[in-house]
Amino acid sequence: MNLEEFAKKLVENIKGHVPEYIVQLEAENSVMLKLANGKPSVTQSWSEISVNLYFAKDGKMTVSSFRTSSPDEAIEKSIQILDKLTPSPLYAPLPESNGAPYWLVDENVKEMAISGDISQMISDLSLTELTNSAGAITLSYKSQLLAGSNGAWLKGESTSFQGYLRIFRGDDASGQWSWTSTRYEPGKAKKAIEKAVELAETCQSLPQVKLETGNYKVLLSPMIVGNLLQYVTMAASGASMIFGMSFFRPDDIKQPVASEQLSIIDDPHNEDLPGYRLFDDEGIKTFRKHILNRGILENILHNSKTARLLGGETTGNAGIIQPTPFNIIVEPGDIKEEELLEALGDGIYATNNWYTRFQNYVEGTFSTVTRDALLLVRGGKPVGCSKRARITGSLRDLIRNIVGLGKELWPIQWWEVSIPSLLPHIIVKTRITAE
Amino acid sequence: MIDQSFLEKALDYMQKNGSSYSEARFHKLTGFSFTILNGQLIGASYEDSTGVALRSIASGGLGFSSTSLLTKDSILESASRALKAAKSQKDFKPRIGLSEEYLARISYRVSEKKPISDWSDEDLIKYFQDLYKGLDLDKRINITQVLLMFKYDIEEKLLVTSDGAFVKSYIPRIEVFYSITAEYQGERANRWNQLGGSGGLELLEKMKIAENLEDDSSSLSIYLREAKPSPTGKMDVVLGPEIVGLAMHEAAGHPSEADRVLGREAAQAGLSYRRRLEPGYKIGSEHVTVVDDPTIPGSHGFYLVDDEGVPARPRYLIRNGYLEEYLHNRETAYEMNTHSNASARAKEWWAEPIVRMANTYLVPGDYSFDELLEDVKNGMYIKKYMEWNIDDYRWRARYVGLEAYLVENGRITRPVKNPALEVNSVEFFSSIDAVGKDLAFYTGTCGKGEPGQGVPVWFGGPHIRMRGVRII
Structure with missing residues (x-):
């Protein structure tokens, strides 16, 4: 879905009715491998659009969130109720937008997040060789567009590669560690896994x-x-x-x-x-x-x-x-x-x-x-x-x-x-x- | 609702391309919420979370995919991703399967005695602003903030599976969250609480919102003005239903989830002491029977059929002191060579169905509150809590009282501050020598899964008496 076109359509519907607004659109593709007992328990993948809206009029506010690609009915309700609310003590006018667009995308992460194919990652991290492990590894590609009555029309794109592993040794010993990055960095993941293994084995070796x-x-x-x-x-x-x-x-x-x-x-x-x-x-x-x-x-x-x-x-x-x-x-x-x-x-x-x-x-x-x-x-x-x-x-x-x-x-x-x-x-x- | 044929086509696609089991679930959650701080409306919010979830078992692996794009093509693409995800696990040689079950073909709807649609959303806001104005909160302390949050949501689902389940459901829920912050002579404290159930606006009266707020302001007043440091050591303790219910959820419900026992949640919500204690193990006194029952009318965790199409029933987790059932979905039942007891729940369209509780409670006994107290010489009554936690084997828990009193010679005497009951699960259940005949339910949002899925639950119980437990 083209976020800009979607945002334009939403703004067109909103701006005649609501003097102050923020429209925040987010499209995300992600894939998560979840491990238990050293094997995948499930591989999950998501493709979604979410819409967050802020409306204000005469000091009255609504903040609504939609994880759907067709939020028209809910938007209409948000507009209609504005007039019927009382002014919020929290209200302040939106300051003029001065943010900047951003792009921080790792093409490897983006490709895996969109295709859902994580076989390379499984191989890079030698996950099939890990015994007695549990955890989750997620790759995500996200783009967002923020449009507002304060002049905002800002796009951002980013990726993330994040995970954690818990390693078990013997009956009672375990170690757990995590990592996070904007890039596909198997080295960071391996270092975290090694740390979890080290902690589990240190615990196991001690009385x-x-x-x-x-x-x-x-x-x-x-x-x-x-x-x-x-x-x-x-x-x-x-x-x-x-x-x-x-x-x-x-x-x-x-x-x-x-x-x-x-x-x-x-x-x-x-x-x-x-x-x-x-x-x-x-x-x-x-x-x-x-x-x-x-x-x-x-x-x-x-x-x-x-x-x-x-x-x-x-x-x-x-x-x-x-x-x-x-x-x-x-x-x-x-x-x-x-x-x-x-x-x-x-x-x-x-x-x-x-x-x-x-x-x-x-x-x-x-x-x-x-x-x-x-x-x-x-x-x-x-x-x-x-x-x-x-x-x-x-x-x-x-x-x-x-x-x-x-x-x-x-x-x-x-x-x-x-x-x-x-x-x-x-x-x-x-x-x-x-x- | 969605065009059912989109879901059926997705099933066909997965089955024809190597899936041994396929599942498609349309899941829509719509709602309205607002927040009031010290009587003033902060803002209002609409929510709509709608999408389709697909699961496939292929080559022994389990794949899940979901999308909020509801075109036929997007759903088919998502089906393809679920299938691909399942097959991508082949190097691990997985052996995931689902138990054979009698599956439901049903359409059901929770009735609203007073339909939510009878009131406009602004009527609801006015109801709560008026409720705030009418509150008679404790005036002996300085109440600095009263935060009130209301929400209703309507959950609609359509589930179809390749082995014949068809479940269409409609469940409206109402929920109130509040927090009170108070100050007295430079010391501050707060109390938050959650009230909820399934049904319509009739729940607003049943929840006794104003009474709960007023009672909690009294608890804060007692805590700040009167309570003295708690004694420590072993003693007899009478616990209020609020803590009893929580303990049933934490120390009986969670450890009975078969996916924890099997290690599927090991890196997140953890494992379970029931990995080592088999069904039939005597974990408590004969007074202890713990049930999890999704079918309680009006409950927050209500459902008649789970998210794998299995008809729901009450589950006996502990009966007369002996461990009994695990909570199973079809995946864990297959692995343990048994049957599902309909514990599969998914929070929304982006979530896989995993083993969850619904409404967990200790079955009442026959003691009155006075009878529970009368045999306590030097002990404590802990009525309400704020802090609690439990380790990731669900073994050792901590419950810290907010409103608590010393009990001397069978009588409640003076309030005490922050008594911390730290106890392991066997000690907890074994120390119970009397169970009250009252029964109250409390509302919670139970967290589990990755990504985290907070699902609505109730937990409950009567007053109980525990012998010789440690207050630290």
């Missing part, structure tokens, strides 16, 4: 130990860092603050909220990460920015609406309602990869987690459950592998209690880390509860 509940120095893998810091970046979204779902407050801006060792960047211009884009959902130019800069809350992520309500300028992070980071990068520390355990000394190396839940969003109290290799480290050496445990406490405290950061950044994206990220290992002091 099983029982952890005691208590306070520890914990080396968090980039997989865990990605999961936990995703919640930190969402807490830095203006909408989370407005809706009462953030442990930051608007007046935390420019204040120290974390260890000065921690700097988190949203970088939509990083060409290695699939969140790459040069315009946001309001057609505003994106840019690289610190969320945390040496522990200071440098920027609240804004679209035009949250910026007006909380005071500030859009940071080019729209989501129409919920501003969001596009690519997360944590600035590296100085601990070399091979010296991480030595830097930890006595403590725990937690390599993966899932199921992070909050007791209290506004205070940041949470727990998360570790999975896969959980290594007890003594004198810088792994001495045992434990069953699963929990990291508990306050996320606000956790980002203050940082001991050190690794030098190497890993490209992470998986089931529990939806935002593409470049992340180091981080050593923190935190509480562990164990059986």
Whole structure:
């Protein structure tokens, strides 16, 4: 389907009725190989068009989304209801569009995503030789067109190659790692798979130990860092603050909220990460920015609406309602990869987690459950592998209690880390509860 | 609905080109939602997600493809991709199959006593703005945000398979999500909740939305103003139905999903302790019977036939303390040489049908609430929770109370803050020595699959009494 023609048709239908609008069209082809027990459980492929619409009139707003190629009826309803709504306290006029089109396409990924033929990838990654593995590998080609009453007429095209593998060894040992890229880079995938194998085999080679509940120095893998810091970046979204779902407050801006060792960047211009884009959902130019800069809350992520309500300028992070980071990068520390355990000394190396839940969003109290290799480290050496445990406490405290950061950044994206990220290992002091 | 012949042609194409099983599902989800913050409308939203999903088993491999382009050619192209995807796995020598089943040929529709179409969408907004105005929230704390989200959606499906299933269904659902944030003397807390069911506008009354909000504001008030740090250690605990229901979902339902047991979700939602504990293993006391039942009228997880064409029925996951059924779709049933119990569900057209729960609950006993308490000397009553999680073997769970009280000599005394019950699944079910005669259901969106599929469910149960469990 030709996106430009589709967009023109939609805009023609809309513009006589709605003074302010954004039409966002996205066409995506993707293919996913899902593995279990070392074999494919299913190969899935998708071909879809999605349409997101923002309409505003006299301060009233609708935001609708359609995963269909014929949204006419729903669009008509969206237009009709506008007059019947009451003005929204969140409303702000759309700023003039200043975004730029982008094209970041790897032809190999595009070809596989459209054809669904991934035999070359299966061969390149030697997937038939992996035993006791599970995971998912996705190749995607996406094009989008954003048209708006604010002058936006912007096209973007991009590709992504992303996956994760969990490797099992023996009855109780496993390791899991992920990778993400805008290009077809089998090397990145192989490195992640090797890391998962290494962790599973390290755990298998060590005696099983029982952890005691208590306070520890914990080396968090980039997989865990990605999961936990995703919640930190969402807490830095203006909408989370407005809706009462953030442990930051608007007046935390420019204040120290974390260890000065921690700097988190949203970088939509990083060409290695699939969140790459040069315009946001309001057609505003994106840019690289610190969320945390040496522990200071440098920027609240804004679209035009949250910026007006909380005071500030859009940071080019729209989501129409919920501003969001596009690519997360944590600035590296100085601990070399091979010296991480030595830097930890006595403590725990937690390599993966899932199921992070909050007791209290506004205070940041949470727990998360570790999975896969959980290594007890003594004198810088792994001495045992434990069953699963929990990291508990306050996320606000956790980002203050940082001991050190690794030098190497890993490209992470998986089931529990939806935002593409470049992340180091981080050593923190935190509480562990164990059986 | 779609021209049925498009789906049949896709089946023909796959069957003629090497598919041993083919499936085509038209799936349409349309809805309306809006958000109200502190009584003011933030915005409204329409949704329409419509497409066709195709599955093929060929050369022992399983392929899935879907498209939102609903022309005959696009659907045939998608069928070709599904077939190609299945065949592309041949180097792995896969052996995927489906169990033989009695398959439904049926058309059904959930009735709406008060049809959603009776009210305009602006009537619905007004209903909720009026509801907000009439709320009698706890005034002893500073309530800073009340976020109210409403949505209805209508799910229409048409499923045809190469082995004869034909299922046409229409299920409307209503769902409310809210979050309350409050402050008292510099301390903040929040509570969110989800209410839902299948049917029409009659559900708005059944959900008791205002009563739930008001009660939750009282819970926050107790938490912020009165609760003192929780004692720790082993003690008897009476759990409210809200946590009991959640625990049935997490510690009985998920581990009974046969695809987890077989490792199909190992890298995502994880595995299951039932890989090692076979049916017949005594996991709990005789008071524990856990059922998952898609056929409960009005439930959020309601369906009569699953997304592989198998007629639904109640499934006994635990009966009188013994592990019993797994939840099966036709794929896992084939692998375990048994029959499906109709657990295949797909969220939308872009999703493959995988093993899911529907409405999971602990079967009530015969104790009144007072009888449950009266035998507790030094223990705790945990009424509501906010934080919970469980490990990826569904073995060790954590439930942290929001509204909780000490129980002394059979009486509720003072409120306590953040008691954390950490317990493994055998400890949980074995410690139950009495089960209440009340039964309440709660609404959830259950996550699983890759890409993630959040499907509507209920979970429920009565009050229970647990002996000697650890609060940390």
